[in-house]
Amino acid sequence: MTTSDAGASAVRGRSTSAGVPTPRRGPSRAPVHVLHPDVVEHVTSSLGAGRSVLVVGDAGTGKTQAVARAVERLRAEQDDVRVVLISGTGTQDALPLAALEPLLDDAGAAFGDLAATLRSLTAGLDRLRGDGRLVLRVEDAHRLDEASARALDWLVRQGTVQVVATLRLSWASRAPWAALWKDDLVERVDIAPLTRDDAERWLTAELGGPVTAETAHHLWQASSGSATLLRETVKDALASGALARRHGAWMWRGGPQPRSRMEDLAELDLQGASGQARAALEVCAVVCPITLDALLDLVPAAAVDELVLAGAVTTTTAPTPSGGTTRVVDLTTSAYADVARAWIPASRQRDLLQRALDTPVLRGVAAGSLVRSVALAIDLGMSVPPTRLREAFDAAFAIHQYDAAVRLATGALASCPPEQAAELHALRADARVMLGELAETERDLARAAELLAAGPLDEAAGLLLHVADMTAHVTHTRLGDVDRALARLDDVVAPLRAADPEGHLRRWRDEVEVTRLTRLGYAGRFAESLDAALVALDGDTHPARRVSLAPPTALGLGERGELRRALALCLQFGAVASAHGDEHRWGSGEVLVSTFLTLLWSGEVDAVRDALGPPGGDLPFAVEWSSVHTALGLMAVAAGSWSEARTQLSTARARSGPADLSGFLRSSLTAEAVAAAACGDAAAARDLLDQAAHAAVGSSGALEGDLRVRRLDALGWMRSPELVAEARAAARWAHARGAARVELEALHRWVDATRRTGGALDPAVVARVRDLGRVCDGERCAALVAHVEALAAGDADLVRIAERELNRRGLWLPPLEAPVSLTSREQEIASLAAGGMTSRAIAQRLVLSTRTVDSHLSRVFAKLGVHSREELGNVLR
Incomplete structure (x- = not known):
């Protein structure tokens, strides 16, 4: 089918929709926000320069939308451009030249004579071109009949027409497309599947607000990187209510989804498939992922090739257990x-699945398909080998499909032998705890403990210890009472104590002690746990068990100011956690959190982002999603990016439910209070501090000192008269528990607040700051001491230099005088500029244009009556 903005004269005498003019302007039916803006820019530029373009990508990657936007932009920029649209859909098995027939000047004279056909095409295109430029837009060029493709190749080579065509990646190496690109007659622009970062940016723009990390991950994963599927999934989710807004952030609520529109597109792709290709797809639908060699034992190679060309299946290279590679x-x-x-x-599904269940799984390959095939086997009442079930469960965890893991365990429990039930209850508890379903988690753990207590314990001791550890963790999280959590720990391991009073069986006493010290550490009871924990970490308890003890121990060392030692511990056990990820699912995530906080307390702001990995990258381990937003919010606070901090931290608040598994909720609330106060929203800051004060402590006692310091920062930005008294109280609290770093931070705020109120600095306090500076590690601690020394010396230049160093180390102090006439965005930009950042650096940090930053700064200068950044620093400081 062809459409043109040249009018009906292009196809005189024919009764076809090809002659209907397309409007030159008007609303586009495409989504408001573009998924591939860089591709749109590239294609527009190339077309504007007169180049033909092939836009190449897998099905659903957004080729059509990108080309439509590029053509739309080209027509807006160049009034003489006329665009003719043809589509290969439905023409592959039709008559020769079926796709190009509407472009022929005289169709009757063209058929059967190649020369006459080409003359007719040239005349038809000349008529369409008129006095302007003509661009032939070809959708689904891989579906063109062979004659149309050959004719188009000739026209491009003769310079008769400029083409922009979309093409499946599987066809990019076939004639005539590969030859046109090789001969530099067309430019090739490839569109890759969406990354999670791409998807999150588009979702935020399309939905008009922040999206929780869990929601972005779920939708990106459900779309398999397909732009088309992402758009359609969002439409379905909005229509069904699966996507809803809470506290300004979009959250995935789940629930049954209607038939995906992508199924309609999939059926369209398969309309021209041969019988053997459809039969091969039946096999793939049940057994994939599967090695190519194994698949070729079930279906002909030609059928696989046809499915690859149709875009239904893809092949990748994967490592084998023996160290080689294979095609999957x-x-x-x-x-x-x-x-x-x-x-x-x-019956056929069961037969195919049985073959698939006997095929070895390559670790890390197509986890979603593995989960799907095992779930299908369970639904069909088949017996799934325990090893395959465990592989599917691990795969569900690896891709954060905790609800799928629950369904797998539930389905398997319906027909499993008694000896497997305890493990399945424990596995389901592991998944349910990540979903925040604590009551259900406790029931599963209790049932697993009951089954394991019946014995024999010589083989089940390891699983019982895991159940005991999880029971203590969930009880501590739910009740916030570490003593009751430890009592539950003792209850669960009582059968071990009775059966093996000497503790020879798997050294269970040592492992229980590690769990006890872990819980005391997360409760913040470092006085009774820290030294013993350091000894236990050097012991010979199983490494996977010690991984859980390392993070709270590092937090305790960080509180004491031993930041280098804390960081070394994090690095050591980060490697251990990676090596034992299959035995302790949460290890890597827990160590990452402690590494993040240790670097933040050390003032290594640049290293903090590196510790979290690349933006939008998929986390290959279990993660509590609200902690992701909290970490991003804390990074933004350290960077002085208050607006970004509020967005991320309010999203964390929206995501946090009654089950605060990470213990980050209070930390998130106090950090959000700092950001709100820095933006001039004192009422919101007060409310957030009040929420933090009344939030459940859970397992966040290890962060109590950090929370007190952050509360002081919020009060400082609010210019609260309570600041001096609270700073004094926080310093005394920290001194009493030996928390040298927290005491140093509190004393610094005390000194700074005294300076702001015009009071005299207490020499004893300054001397204590010096003493703490000799005890505490890290560049931030050194910067705090330097700032206090400069204030005590009364040297304004040294104070300014010290404050800029504090900025670099993640601490942004409020200006001496409140800039009452500045907006929150102006305050944010002015603060960064006063800290020595260039306009370009500020623009990159706040995701603005440099022109916007300079515009804001011009207004700031005018309002404050200053003429340079140096003067701005004097006013704000």
Whole structure:
């Protein structure tokens, strides 16, 4: 089918929709926000320069939308451009030249004579071009019939027409497209599948507000990186109520989804498939992911090639256990499986699945497909080998599909032998705790403990210790009472104590002691746990068990000011956690949190972002999603990016439910209070501090000192008269528990607040700051001491230099005089500029243009009556 903005004269005498003019201006039916703005820019630029372009990508990557936007922009920029649209859909098996027929000047004279056909095409295109430029837009060029493709190749080579075409990646190496690109007659622009970062940016823009990390991950994963599927999934989720807004952030609520529109597109892709290709798809829908060699034992190679060209399956290279590599086949999206399974009888599905269950799984390959195939086997009442079930469960955890893990365990429990039930209850508890379903988690753990207590314990001791550890963790989180958590720990291990009073069985006494010290550490009871924990970490308890003890121990060392030792501990056990990820699912995430906080307390702001990994990267371990936003918010606070901090931290608050598994909720609330106060929103800051004061402590006692310091920072930005008294009280609290770093931070705020109120500095306090500076590690501690020394010396230049160093180390102090006439954004930019940042650096940090930053600074200068950044620093400081 062809459409043109040249008018009906292009196809005189024919009754076809090709002659209907397309409006030159008007609303586009495409989504408001573009998924690939860089591709749109590239294609627009190339077309504007007169180049033909091939936009290449897998099905659903957004090729059509990108080309439509590029053409739309080109027509807006160049009034003489006329665009003619043709589509290869439905023409592959039609008559020769079916796609180009509407462009022929005289169709009757063209057929059967190549020369006459080309003359007719040239004349038809000349007529369409008129006095302007003509761009032929070709959708689904891989679907063109062979004659149309050859004719188009000739036209481009002769310079008769400029083309912009979309093409499946699987066809990019075939004639005539590869030759056109090789001969530099067309420019090739590839569109890769969406990264999670791409998806999150688009979701935020499309939904008009922040999206929780869990929601972005779920939608990105559900779309398999497909731009089309992401758009359609969002439409379905909004229509069904699965996407809802809470505290200004969009959250995934789940629930049954309607039939995906992607299934309709998948059926369209399969319309021209041969019988053997459809039969091969039936196999793939059930057994994928599968090695290519294994698949070729089930279906012909030609059928696999046809499915690859259709975009239904893809092949990748994966490592084998022996150290080699192999080719693995998987479906490009689950929509193809859903379509194919609709016509496969259950008996055939069971037969195919049985073959798949006997095939070795390559670790880390197509986790979603593995989960899907095992779930299907369970639904069909098949017996799934325990090892395959465990592999599927681990795969669900690896891709954060905790609800799928619950379904797997629930389905398996319905028909499992008694000896497997305890492990399945424990596995389901592992998944439910990540979903915040603490009551259900406790029931599963209690049932697992009951089954394991019946014995024999010589083989089940390891699982019982895991159940005991999880029971203590959940009880501590839910009740906030570490003593009751430790009592529950003793209850669960009582059968071990009775059966093995000497503790020879798997050294269970040592492992229980590690759990006890871990819980005391997270409760913040370092006086009775820290020294013993350091000894235990050097012991010979199983490494996977010691991983859980390392993070609270590092937090305790950080509180005492031994930051270098804390960081070394984090690095040591980060490697251990990676090596034993299959035995302690939360290890890597817990160590990452402690590493993040240790670096933040050390003032290594640049290293903090590196510790979290690349933006938008997929986390290959279990994670509590609200902690992701809290970490990003704390990074923004350390960077002085108050607006970004408020967005991330309010999203963390929206995501946090009654179960604060990470213990980060109070930390998030106090950090959000600092950001709100820095933006001039004192009422919101007060409310957030009040919420933090009344929030459940849970397992966040290890962060109590940090929370007190952050409360002081919020009071400082609010210019609260309570600051001096609270800083004094925080310093005394820290001194009493030997928390040297916290005491140093509190004394610094005391000294700074005294300076602001015009009071005289207490020499004893300054001397104590010096003493603490000799005890505490890290550049931030050194910067705090230097700032106090400069204030005590009364040297304004040294004070300014010290404050800029504090900025670099993550601490932003409020200005001496409140800039009452500045907006929150102006305050934010002015503060960064006063800290020595260039306009370009500020723009990069706040995701603004440099021109916008300079515009804000011009207004700030005018309002405050200053003419330079140096004067701005004097006014704000």
